[in-house]
Amino acid sequence: MKIAQFTDILKGDAQADSVVPSTGHSAWLTLFTAGAMTFLAVFALALSLASGRLANRWSDALANTATIRIAASGDQMEAQTLRVLDILKATPGVASSRALTDDEQKALLAPWFGPDLPLDQLPIPRLIELTEADPGYDAEGLRQRLVAEAPGASLDDHTRWRKPLAEAAQKLRLLGIVSIVLILGAMAAMITLAASAALEANAQIIKVLRLVGARDTYIARAFVRRFTLRALIGAAIGAAAAMTGIALLPSADAAGGFLTGLGFQGAGWILPLLLPPLAALIAFAATRRAAFSKLRTLT
Amino acid sequence: MIAFQNVAYGYGGAELLSDVSLRLAPGSFHFLTGPSGSGKSTFLKLCYAELLPTQGEVMLFDRDVRSLSRDDVALTRRRLGVVHQDCQFLDHLPIAANVALPMAVAGYPDQPQDLSDLLAWVGLGQHANVLPPSLSGGERQRAALARAVITAPDVILADEPTGNVDWEMSLRLLTLLVELNKMGKTILVATHDMNLIRSAKAQVATRVLRIRDRRIQLAGADL
Numbered sequence: 001m002k003i004a005q006f007t008d009i010l011k012g013d014a015q016a017d018s019v020v021p022s023t024g025h026s027a028w029l030t031l032f033t034a035g036a037m038t039f040l041a042v043f044a045l046a047l048s049l050a051s052g053r054l055a056n057r058w059s060d061a062l063a064n065t066a067t068i069r070i071a072a073s074g075d076q077m078e079a080q081t082l083r084v085l086d087i088l089k090a091t092p093g094v095a096s097s098r099a100l101t102d103d104e105q106k107a108l109l110a111p112w113f114g115p116d117l118p119l120d121q122l123p124i125p126r127l128i129e130l131t132e133a134d135p136g137y138d139a140e141g142l143r144q145r146l147v148a149e150a151p152g153a154s155l156d157d158h159t160r161w162r163k164p165l166a167e168a169a170q171k172l173r174l175l176g177i178v179s180i181v182l183i184l185g186a187m188a189a190m191i192t193l194a195a196s197a198a199l200e201a202n203a204q205i206i207k208v209l210r211l212v213g214a215r216d217t218y219i220a221r222a223f224v225r226r227f228t229l230r231a232l233i234g235a236a237i238g239a240a241a242a243m244t245g246i247a248l249l250p251s252a253d254a255a256g257g258f259l260t261g262l263g264f265q266g267a268g269w270i271l272p273l274l275l276p277p278l279a280a281l282i283a284f285a286a287t288r289r290a291a292f293s294k295l296r297t298l299t
Numbered sequence: 300m301i302a303f304q305n306v307a308y309g310y311g312g313a314e315l316l317s318d319v320s321l322r323l324a325p326g327s328f329h330f331l332t333g334p335s336g337s338g339k340s341t342f343l344k345l346c347y348a349e350l351l352p353t354q355g356e357v358m359l360f361d362r363d364v365r366s367l368s369r370d371d372v373a374l375t376r377r378r379l380g381v382v383h384q385d386c387q388f389l390d391h392l393p394i395a396a397n398v399a400l401p402m403a404v405a406g407y408p409d410q411p412q413d414l415s416d417l418l419a420w421v422g423l424g425q426h427a428n429v430l431p432p433s434l435s436g437g438e439r440q441r442a443a444l445a446r447a448v449i450t451a452p453d454v455i456l457a458d459e460p461t462g463n464v465d466w467e468m469s470l471r472l473l474t475l476l477v478e479l480n481k482m483g484k485t486i487l488v489a490t491h492d493m494n495l496i497r498s499a500k501a502q503v504a505t506r507v508l509r510i511r512d513r514r515i516q517l518a519g520a521d522l
Contacts, residue, residue: 016403021391208387211347212446213377214404215370296369 020222026198034234037187042242042272048176055169062162068128072152093137097130188286195290220291231283235276306355317513331489333510339489380447382457386439388431395427398445436463454485
């Protein structure tokens with residue numbers, strides 16, 4: 001298949017087109033299929049891109065921070081906290097560190113214990129947040145030093161949280177890509193069926209054309225062009241509708257998280273515009289294959 | 300032009316034509332007769348490669364039909380004008396476009412200048428913009444003949460071209476075929492109409508072939 005063939009198809013030949021009647025259910029079927037499938041593909045694309053952004057955000061956010069938890073009796077807590085902060089100041093690769101205030105700790109626990117938690121009366125561990133520099137710190141070395149100098153302190157570098165979250169987001173992105181491939185494959189299959197049905201319905205016309213010396217290329221072109229243009233128009237309508245729907249979604253914010261971040265961002269808006277030409281290309285290839293395959297069965 | 304060498308053809312094991320050997324020379328005019336179901340249409344289909352022989356060799360313009368690709372068959376048919384018994388058309392296109400169809404598929408984008416003359420000649424001058432389903436059987440046959448001759452093909456194959464037209468129109472169509480023959484075209488007409496054959500014989504040198512017992516023979520005075 002050459003690009004020139006594809007562009008010739010789009011330019012068209014009014015005379016050759018007229019040999020196939022323009023009516024028939026296959027016209028609407030192709031238009032609807034291309035529109036619906038492209039609509040779904042745009043959403044799958046948005047899902048995939050949003051998942052990718054989410055995976056990066058989670059990875060970046062969790063990768064740059066770590067938490068040290070200090071479990072000690074009341075009189076030892078303050079001393080150990082100061083000791084840990086001193087150790088962190090002296091640790092290469094740690095950009096900053098600070099102990100969470102009582103109010104911050106209350107806010108963290110509020111979802112489970114309510115807002116009026118008597119923090120001072122409970123044996124709640126003290127949390128120290130550290131921010132990693134570039135390059136980062138030696139987590140294993142820091143862990144050993146804490147064991148030696150602040151026995152109640154333990155380092156959580158977020159690995160156990162970060163890994164499954166990032167993996168889940170990556171899988172979601174992959175799922176989006178697989179969905180797009182399946183949607184386009186289903187579109188190719190449906191257009192092939194519609195084209196085959198149209199060829200079958202026009203067997204009489206094909207017979208007459210063959211009788212007067214029409215080559216398969218001439219006959220196929222009339223069908224291929226029609227289906228390619230229908231797919232292009234249907235896909236353009238589907239893409240426009242889906243992009244409008246996505247544009248009308250609430251804008252992304254920290255509270256909304258994943259759902260409000262489903263839209264396209266920046267140059268990402270160009271990607272759904274590529275789907276209608278891709279749908280036309282798929283229709284071109286599918287119809288061409290169906291047409292030549294069908295024509296070979298006719299004398 | 301067209302040559303058969305020991306050709307046989309059968310449907311579902313039953314042989315319809317057997318051991319057929321003949322040659323349609325350039326510029327010849329042949330009639331093919333025989334009872335209904337004797338294989339006249341089958342013989343014509345073998346002549347334009349819609350059917351392939353089950354035995355023997357059919358040569359079209361010096362090429363074995365079995366060696367022709369699909370494109371070759373299409374290009375060969377452009378040198379043949381075929382009038383079918385059932386006269387099939389593209390029913391969504393007007394008669395003028397149907398008659399000009401062989402020109403269109405051969406790559407001539409515009410309708411020929413003399414299309415209206417040709418339509419008038421076959422008595423369809425007033426029907427240029429009419430759709431085929433609106434035509435009577437006789438009108439369809441005349442339109443099919445016009446379509447078959449529009450490219451001035453080397454060979455014209457006609458299956459009962461006057462089956463549904465009155466005698467006057469039959470003579471006009473015959474005159475058209477005779478004129479084309481005088482221009483050097485090879486003509487083969489399958490017909491039951493003995494009067495048509497006699498009229499043709501009065502105007503041009505013709506040979507009459509008859510299908511009998513699955514074989515093709517020269518008939519009557521031609522024997």
